[in-house]
Amino acid sequence: xxxxxxxxxxxxxxxxxxxxxxxxxxxxxxxxxxxxxxxxxxxxxxxxxxxxxxxxxxxxxxxxxxxxxxxxxxxxxxxxxxxxxxxxxxxxxxxxxxxxxxxxxxxxxxxxxxxxxxxxxxxxxxxxxxxxxxxxxxxxxxxxxxxxxxxxxxxxxxxxxxxxxxxxxxxxxxxxxxxxxxxxxxxxxxxxxxxxxxxxxxxxxxxxxxxxxxxxxxxxxxxxxxxxxxxxxxxxxxxxxxxxxxxxxxxxxxxxxxxxxxxxxxxxxxxxxxxxxxxxxxxxxxxxxxxxxxxxxxxxxxxxxxxxxxxxxxxxxxxxxxxxxxxxxxxxxxxxxxxxxxxxxxxxxxxxxxxxxxxxxxxxxxxxxxxxxxxxxxxxxxxxxxxxxxxxxxxxxxxxxxxxxxxxxxxxxxxxxxxxxxxxxxxxxxxxxxxxxxxxxxx
Numbered sequence: 001x002x003x004x005x006x007x008x009x010x011x012x013x014x015x016x017x018x019x020x021x022x023x024x025x026x027x028x029x030x031x032x033x034x035x036x037x038x039x040x041x042x043x044x045x046x047x048x049x050x051x052x053x054x055x056x057x058x059x060x061x062x063x064x065x066x067x068x069x070x071x072x073x074x075x076x077x078x079x080x081x082x083x084x085x086x087x088x089x090x091x092x093x094x095x096x097x098x099x100x101x102x103x104x105x106x107x108x109x110x111x112x113x114x115x116x117x118x119x120x121x122x123x124x125x126x127x128x129x130x131x132x133x134x135x136x137x138x139x140x141x142x143x144x145x146x147x148x149x150x151x152x153x154x155x156x157x158x159x160x161x162x163x164x165x166x167x168x169x170x171x172x173x174x175x176x177x178x179x180x181x182x183x184x185x186x187x188x189x190x191x192x193x194x195x196x197x198x199x200x201x202x203x204x205x206x207x208x209x210x211x212x213x214x215x216x217x218x219x220x221x222x223x224x225x226x227x228x229x230x231x232x233x234x235x236x237x238x239x240x241x242x243x244x245x246x247x248x249x250x251x252x253x254x255x256x257x258x259x260x261x262x263x264x265x266x267x268x269x270x271x272x273x274x275x276x277x278x279x280x281x282x283x284x285x286x287x288x289x290x291x292x293x294x295x296x297x298x299x300x301x302x303x304x305x306x307x308x309x310x311x312x313x314x315x316x317x318x319x320x321x322x323x324x325x326x327x328x329x330x331x332x333x334x335x336x337x338x339x340x341x342x343x344x345x346x347x348x349x350x351x352x353x354x355x356x357x358x359x360x361x362x363x364x365x366x367x368x369x370x371x372x373x374x375x376x377x378x379x380x381x382x383x384x385x386x387x388x389x390x391x392x393x394x395x396x397x398x399x400x401x402x403x404x405x406x407x408x409x410x411x412x413x414x415x416x417x418x419x420x421x422x423x424x425x426x427x428x429x430x431x432x433x434x435x436x437x438x439x440x441x442x443x
Contacts, residue, residue, distance in 0.1 A: 028434035034112045036443045038369055039433040041095025041115065042362060044123040046426035049088040050419075055130050056080050057419035060412035072133060074140055074194075078202065079133040084350060085210040086147065086187060087126040092358055093217055094119055094154055096365060097176065101158065104173050104224075105165035110157060118157065121150030141194060148187040155180035171243070172224045175250070176217050183213030200264055207260035210350075211253045218354060219249040219319070225361075226312055230299045233309050237299040245294060252287040252323065255280075274334055281330025288323030295320055307376035308364055311384050315356030318391075322349035325395075344398035351391040351418070359384055359425065370432045371439030383425050390417040 033040045059076045062068055070076075094115060102109040128143025155177070162170065162177050186209030193202035223246045231239035259280055262268075267276055295317040303313040325348050329341035363380050367373065376384070397410035437443065 026435060028431060030434065032434050032436060034116070035436075036369060037098035037110065037112045037115055038095040038365055040112045041091050041093075041098065041119055042366065043430055043433040044119050045088040045091035045095065045362075046430045048083070048091060048123055048126045050423050050426040051127060052080075052083045052087055052130060053415075053419040053422045057412070057415045060415040064408050064412045070134060073135060073137045074133045075199070076133065078199065078206075079130065079140070081203075081206050082144075082190065083126055083129060085206055085214055086151070086183070086190075087122075087129075089214055089354070089358070090151055090154070090183065091119060091122055092362060093180075096221070096361065097158055098161075099365065099369070101161055101173060101176075104167070105161055105170065106167040107161050107164045110161070114157065115154070118150040118153035121153070122147045123150075125150060137194070141191060144187070144191050144194070148184065148191060151180075151187060152184045155184055171246075172220050175220045175246075179213050179216040179220070182216075183209050186213060204260050204264040208257050211256040211260070214354065215253045215256075215349070216250060218357060219253065220246065221361075222316055222357065223249065226298055226316060229312065229364075230303060230309060233306050234299060234302055237302050240297065248287070248290065252283075252291075255283060255287075277330050277334045281327045281334060284323045284327030284330060286327075288320045288325075288327055291320030291323060292317065293320075307381050308360065308374060311356065311360035311363075311376060311380075314384075314388075315353055315360055318348055318352030318356060322346075322353055341398060344395040347391065347394040347398075351387070351394055355387055355391075356384065359387060362429070363425075366429050366432055369437070369443055370435075371437035371441060372432075379424075379428065383421050386417060386421040390414050390421060393417065 033043055056076075059070065059080070062070050098110055098115060125143045125145070125147030128146065129140050130143075132138070132140030132143055158180060159177050162173050165173070186205050189205040190202050190209070193199070193205055223241055227239040227241045230237050262276065267273055295313060298313065298316070299309075300313045300317060303309040322345050325341050325345035329345055332341065359380075360376075363376065364374060367375070391414075393410055393414035397414060
């Protein structure tokens with residue numbers, strides 16, 4: 001007896017079954033980016049991420065080899081720090097916040113069409129910022145202004161969701177919304193600083209946005225989601241997230257904002273400078289120790305059995321290590337006049353913590369909302385460890401002559417490894433966002 005082929009049938013309403021819809025069109029189309037907020041936000045973030053990573057690798061290779069001359073209308077280091085803090089990360093925030101945020105708040109989600117203008121404005125603004133860095137400062141400032149308008153617009157839309165909420169627990173969403181306001185103020189301050197040519201002030205605004213906006217959003221989301229994800233995947237690990245942990249992380253982030261402004265005001269050069277350096281370093285060491293302990297309490301060791309979960313926990317561990325390195329840097333500066341670990345601590349934060357959590361969370365959301373299994377496959381797992389290698393190289397480059405390798409090559413090597421890792425990841429996931437879900441479900 002031969003088996004008969006199974007043909008998907010139309011349900012009673014007359015519409016094709018989900019299986020039929022999924023098989024109708026498997027090509028990549030621009031209009032599919034409008035099917036859900038995360039598709040548009042994540043895709044535009046990938047565009048800026050891949051472009052900025054490739055640009056920075058070219059700059060580092062050019063600096064190290066002199067193979068080609070590049071004209072700079074702005075300091076490339078400043079351009080890099082600004083686009084890393086404010087460029088692709090808020091676009092990733094948009095994809096996540098307008099997907100998970102309405103569920104937190106118990107409100108109706110916004111359609112992707114409502115986000116198109118502010119998110120496209122941000123992406124276009126940051127691409128113009130990169131181009132203007134090699135063309136003229138007016139073009140770079142125009143791009144920065146366009147990106148700022150997009151961020152203000154996006155933040156206003158998220159605040160609108162918060163104001164409509166009747167949920168009892170709104171703390172996480174409100175902290176995130178408040179951080180978005182500080183991010184908008186930081187971009188405005190940055191623009192004004194560059195417009196009048198005060199680069200030291202611009203640097204203070206960059207660090208204000210990094211710590212007061214980006215890090216605050218990260219630790220708030222981590223406080224809510226990491227224990228939940230861990231207990232869901234591993235019932236033996238209890239979801240433990242007391243609010244004092246969140247307040248500690250927020251206070252630590254604001255301490256770094258304060259430190260940036262005290263540095264701009266010239267405090268380290270005054271008589272009180274050594275005392276502040278010692279106090280700042282000690283506080284960072286204490287916070288770093290608590291965060292490493294918290295990473296273990298949240299299930300760091302147990303998470304190693306689950307790759308996708310391990311990526312989240314390792315990323316969070318880097319936050320504690322960043323504070324420890326920052327504290328050691330301050331102590332070395334106080335005791336021996338050496339500040340070699342400062343840039344290493346900064347990149348332990350940005351590459352080790354923020355980028356690792358970004359890769360883990362975006363991969364998780366993208367898998368779940370594209371009809372794929374919630375697992376880190378071999379490609380995702382390999383990219384994650386390439387990112388860890390790039391992070392270690394970048395930290396090592398802050399110490400001249402480390403490992404006997406010429407210092408000048410460590411930084412471009414780290415930049416190229418970052419560009420390749422993010423390029424492969426961006427292209428891979430970017431292909432998903434322009435296609436319908438594999439399981440035929442909406443979204």
